[in-house]
Amino acid sequence: MDNFIQITEGQTKLLVPKNSLQEKVPPHYPAFFNPLARLNRDLSIYIYNIFLEEYNNTKNNQITFADAFGGIGSRGLRVAVEVPKVSKIYINDINELAIITAKESAQLNNIDEKCFFSINEVCKFLISRPTERNKRFTIVDLDPFGSPSPFIECVLRAVQDEGLISITATDTAVLSGIYQNVCLRKYFGLSINNTYSNEVATRLIVSSTAIIAARLGISLTPVFVHSNRHYFRVFLKVSISNSKANMVFDNLGYIKHCFKCGERNFSSIYSKDLCPVCSSKFNVSGPLWTGKLFDKNMILNLIKKYFSGDFTNDKKNQQIKQIFDISVDELDDIPYYFTVDEIGSMLRTSPKKLSKIIEEIICSGYRASRTIFRPTGLKTTASMSDILSILKIRE
Ligand SMILES: C[S@@+](CC[C@H](N)C(=O)[O-])C[C@H]1O[C@@H](n2cnc3c(N)ncnc32)[C@H](O)[C@@H]1O
Numbered sequence: 001m002d003n004f005i006q007i008t009e010g011q012t013k014l015l016v017p018k019n020s021l022q023e024k025v026p027p028h029y030p031a032f033f034n035p036l037a038r039l040n041r042d043l044s045i046y047i048y049n050i051f052l053e054e055y056n057n058t059k060n061n062q063i064t065f066a067d068a069f070g071g072i073g074s075r076g077l078r079v080a081v082e083v084p085k086v087s088k089i090y091i092n093d094i095n096e097l098a099i100i101t102a103k104e105s106a107q108l109n110n111i112d113e114k115c116f117f118s119i120n121e122v123c124k125f126l127i128s129r130p131t132e133r134n135k136r137f138t139i140v141d142l143d144p145f146g147s148p149s150p151f152i153e154c155v156l157r158a159v160q161d162e163g164l165i166s167i168t169a170t171d172t173a174v175l176s177g178i179y180q181n182v183c184l185r186k187y188f189g190l191s192i193n194n195t196y197s198n199e200v201a202t203r204l205i206v207s208s209t210a211i212i213a214a215r216l217g218i219s220l221t222p223v224f225v226h227s228n229r230h231y232f233r234v235f236l237k238v239s240i241s242n243s244k245a246n247m248v249f250d251n252l253g254y255i256k257h258c259f260k261c262g263e264r265n266f267s268s269i270y271s272k273d274l275c276p277v278c279s280s281k282f283n284v285s286g287p288l289w290t291g292k293l294f295d296k297n298m299i300l301n302l303i304k305k306y307f308s309g310d311f312t313n314d315k316k317n318q319q320i321k322q323i324f325d326i327s328v329d330e331l332d333d334i335p336y337y338f339t340v341d342e343i344g345s346m347l348r349t350s351p352k353k354l355s356k357i358i359e360e361i362i363c364s365g366y367r368a369s370r371t372i373f374r375p376t377g378l379k380t381t382a383s384m385s386d387i388l389s390i391l392k393i394r395e
């Protein structure tokens with residue numbers, strides 16, 4: 001274990017490869033650990049805790065968590081220490097050294113009794129659960145290198161009714177419109193390379209997962225999503241129901257975007273019409289998830305339960321609280337956003353403050369909000385031309 005060092009993340013002690021703390025891009029060998037994914041893991045701990053607070057355990061199922069691409073166990077071990085409602089944690093990885101390290105970390109935290117380890121190919125691990133649905137995992141996390149798309153069906157077969165799946169994708173170029181054929185093949189829809197491509201990418205992960213789920217008689221409801229430059233992440237609640245799964249297409253649609261004048265809108269049916277403002281051809285992305293992305297009641301309860309104190313001197317928790325606060329107000333029934341910079345460049349002026357723009361749009365009778373997808377992003381029912389005329393009048 002010479003190549004490893006002990007750190008503490010959250011309340012959990014972790015043995016991590018020394019080179020993962022030294023190199024810019026975390027190496028795959030001897031085992032993978034990404035220290036920069038801490039925010040991603042912190043947010044997950046909050047979501048898992050509140051999800052299980054509200055989990056309707058009528059069948060008295062044992063609450064279990066599967067870290068399917070567990071690596072050195074950073075997520076699974078943190079769940080074992082920091083999500084008390086989970087009674088059994090299963091950590092799997094194909095890299096034997098990663099699992100040996102995870103086992104040692106479990107001992108350091110005195111949680112080895114509730115942790116179970118395996119060295120297996122991910123789908124083998126996931127589908128080896130008993131066939132009875134209530135003996136499957138309550139929560140399954142999927143954190144592959146690159147695209148989760150080859151593994152989605154295995155995850156869906158491994159999770160209980162009313163359970164939760166969390167999925168990370170790091171194939172950002174594919175999902176952001178650079179490789180359209182690959183995106184279509186993996187996510188059943190076209191993306192777009194523009195200012196809000198991170199939201200389009202996130203919605204494509206939700207829609208492609210929901211389409212596969214529907215085939216299996218499973219309906220998915222997003223409870224939370226987030227993204228940064230390197231990844232997209234979705235949390236989806238599982239409901240086993242053919243009738244609900246039949247409704248999947250109600251939540252799918254297309255975004256039409258005009259690269260010339262910045263106009264954008266969405267509809268449930270595909271149509272390649274012309275931009276009503278400048279008559280250029282619209283660029284169409286989708287089919288993608290156009291339904292809601294956040295369980296706002298759940299997130300409000302999360303904020304009440306974990307963030308009612310004073311965080312003036314705690315930058316990290318302030319950042320996390322701000323993400324949850326924004327998601328509660330976000331107009332997630334609109335599948336795109338505008339940015340302060342693009343509005344500024346259309347107006348040929350230096351951009352106004354985001355809060356001021358939102359205020360002025362709301363005063364003009366439209367809905368408007370911030371978005372967790374970008375600090376300078378805004379969602380609104382106003383079109384680009386509406387926004388420009390509102391801001392011109394008020395200049
Ligand atoms: C992105 S890393 C997981 C990181 C981990 N979840 C964390 O938070 O630290 C992906 C992991 O998948 C493992 N892996 C790659 N292909 C696999 C496969 N087919 N089955 C199981 N594990 C696999 C790698 O060894 C690596 O540890």
Ligand SMILES: [Zn+2]
Binds near residue numbers: 258261276279
């Ligand atoms: Zn146009």
